[in-house]
Amino acid sequence: METAVVWFRDDLRITDNPTLADAVTAADEVVPLYVVDPRKRGETEYGTEKLGAHRARFRRESLLELRAGLQDRGGDLFVRRGRPETVLPEVAGRVDADAVYAQTKPATEELETEVGVRETLPDDVSFERRWTHTLYHVSDLPTSYERMQDTFTPWRKAVERECSVRDLVAPPDAVPTPDLPAGDVPTVSEYGLEAPTDDDRAVLRFEGGESAGKRRLEEYFWEEDRLREYKETRNGLLGAAYSSKFSPWLAAGCLSPRWIHEEVRRYEDERVSNEDTYWLVFELLWRDFFQFQFCKHGSRFFHPNGIRDVEKAWERDREAFDRWANGETGIPFVDANMRELNRTGYMSNRGRQNVASFLADALGIDWRWGAAYFEERLVDYDVASNWGNWAYQAGVGNDSRDNYFDVLSQAEYYDPDGEYVTTWLPELEGVPPEAVHRPWELSEGERAEYGVRPGVDYPEPIIDLEARYEDLQG
Template identity: 55%
Template sequence: MTAETALVWFRRDLRLHDNEALSDALGADHLLPVYCVDPRHYGRRPFGGRDSFDYEKTGPYRARFRRESLADLRESLRDLDSDLIVREGKPETIVPALAKATDADAVYFHTYPTGEEMAVEEGVTDLLGKLGTDVERRWGHTLYHLDDLPNGYEEIPDTYTSFRKSVENRSTVRPPFRAPEAESMPPVATTTDGDEIGAGAIPTVDSLGVDAPHGADSEGEPTERGALRFTGGESAALDRLDTYLWDEDRLREYKETRNGLLGQGFSSKLSAWLNEGCLSPRFVEREVRRYEEQRVSNDSTYWLLFELVWRDFFQFQFAKHGTDFWRRGGIRNRTDIAWRDDETLFERWKAGETGIPFVDAAMRELNETGYVSNRARQNAASFLVNNCRIDWRKGAAYYETQLVDYDPCSNYGNWAYIAGVGNDNRDRYFNLVKQAKQYDGDAEYVTHWLPELDPLPPRLAHEPWKTSDSTQAEYGVELGIDYPEPVFDLEQSYEKLR
């Protein structure tokens, strides 16, 4: 039955292309696209559960990126003679109220697997049910569809390799939905009295009360030393994909360059747009296949898809395990790790002042740009949870605050993995100096973010604690003055991990 009036509730799907909820709502006579700026996503919030702590929910980089994404979506809808209705408040209140005001027959939206997102969704659907409004859920943020998993999400393997092989061998990627055109877009719904629904203002970063911790710009503008200015929105997402694949022809070498640390071209850097829903992974897959047909098909083209499957893996893991992922003991319910409560050490890690250059460079890049490469962010995480033994969730929560490309499943799933409480039956840690020398042999990355170490030769820039007083005087770098002394003996900290 075709709805006379449909409401589309945008969430982390801020795009027109491959948007199933939007596509399926186009058959209505009138359409109301809606986005709710949920105040619970901003400001200091308790983590929740046992051993809870407070943290800043959303930092300025992602807040700015989201604001730009909303503005871009609104402009795209207006180009189709539609609009995006923006309201500040809880979706559980706003969505049913707008459905009632417009006498909507159905509300279309995408569903997501985390408990926090599901709780909001349930609050919305409960009230819609009382109104007699149909609820139309869709799954649209992964490469492989939830319904196409070989054995259902409840039975997926807890190890990535097994999961990857199962979907590669037994599932297919669905074709993406086309973006709507002007002639297919229904007119904007009005109230039952015929009054227009005001579009509403998109809040500024400052008005949301977002703090700027550890050097972050208050409006989310990254330092010019950053690799890329992540501009929010579907338009910027498609431009980035086009630049990386076609204009610069980078994909052919992705596997060889993906562990890079400096510059914009060593990796695709699509994560921010994927995680805010400005870019569909299925559309990326289609473009990679087209690239393989027209340019080259090799290990690098496969590896980008391999990374998209990693992203899927954590989405489905959270669907499977639910809130167990947020426990300190993780899905393995580990109680044998003696986590430390050392706020001074934690603050030094956040500020990039641990005295371990590879870690500090990563944290300063994160603080100044909202982004850090996968290689560097994993090393910084490993140091906090394995060498320092600080509660892994506090580190993950700080990444949640700062990252422009934060995704709840990928972020917390990867942190749990490194901390040994997630999807791995092994304890794992990084040898930080070895990693630094392997991936930053000339210390270019370290000295870029820690210019105070630039006078030192590369081998000493990675291990400044090995410099004698005379060497420090020779190069003009004094530990404890120009750069911090290490928070502890790094080598000794590995002993309990071996």
């Protein structure tokens, strides 16, 4: 009798999961396993935490749902605590496994763990890796990732011209599993974190799991018919209707990008095919690009100068960094975005670009501190998407043109009525829209009239931003 262990990592789904499907096909019995690795939490070298409460809760919900899905198929999800390098050989030995099937990912620590597991498995247990988290398969690229270009557009065009997306893999009908102690799915408090409280202002209550992810697509594509206006509205800041919000489910692997792609095609057949529908796939290609860039450059993405041959002198001013992180810079657009992140675990793409540019360009602070802070806070944190985008924004990554975001004009353009900043900074509610992005310019009379006291109930700006932008231009 053949037995296979299926080691779930960031692929917490049953639909279109080749790792699970191949194991079920090859073996008579499978052991679906999730390992709670102590190295995934704790303090980083930047003084931040690796795991925050929003992502911990999302993962718990995703694991509970995966367990329920496997139980519906006659199986279960076994949860064990410890280093995968120790747990996998133990479990494989206990069930006399012939093989371990696992998702493979490009990030450095994940790869090290994977190599460690392979080395500690006995020789007669084969280690089967599956690449399952991108739209295009790594083996189908026009050039191998080692030789891929570091610039997005030519790479994307070559992929669109020369590759096709593979078909979905059907979910197994049955998952025959031996009788073993199940093990508890970790709670948020097991990580020493406090469960997050919900906030009415959040764009969504992100609920982990494959069916919640599918429900979000159902709502966004089919019920509310938003895909037809995706590109036009994706730079929004408030509410569920702008952009798909698929990122947390993609990051945990609750949704497969190929499944989303198939739904886009179905929408294009049944409703409308336009630039907006194409643009969602275009964004999934950005996601793929960073994954393959990580395969190519590996740990260089964690260097202060990133993947580029530039020498930048980064500031390491802890006090200024803390003001940024806590949303207390006195620049409303930055503060509103950071407070949203801190309260809800999510921030729009427009917000992320602006706060990242503010930290790295305007304050000149080591962008890796910001990336590490996002790692702690984001519900959708993904190594490649996060560090790749941060490096890009800091001018040390891909396509970098040393362009900074002028946060003040961005705020005035994308939040002309000040609705976004006053949602997250109620202390500025009384200030009229034309002044709300620059409260420091208010006269004494205006301050009294609008009931705002910069320096008392809202901070004075941490820097003279306009002067700083002049310097950057000069």
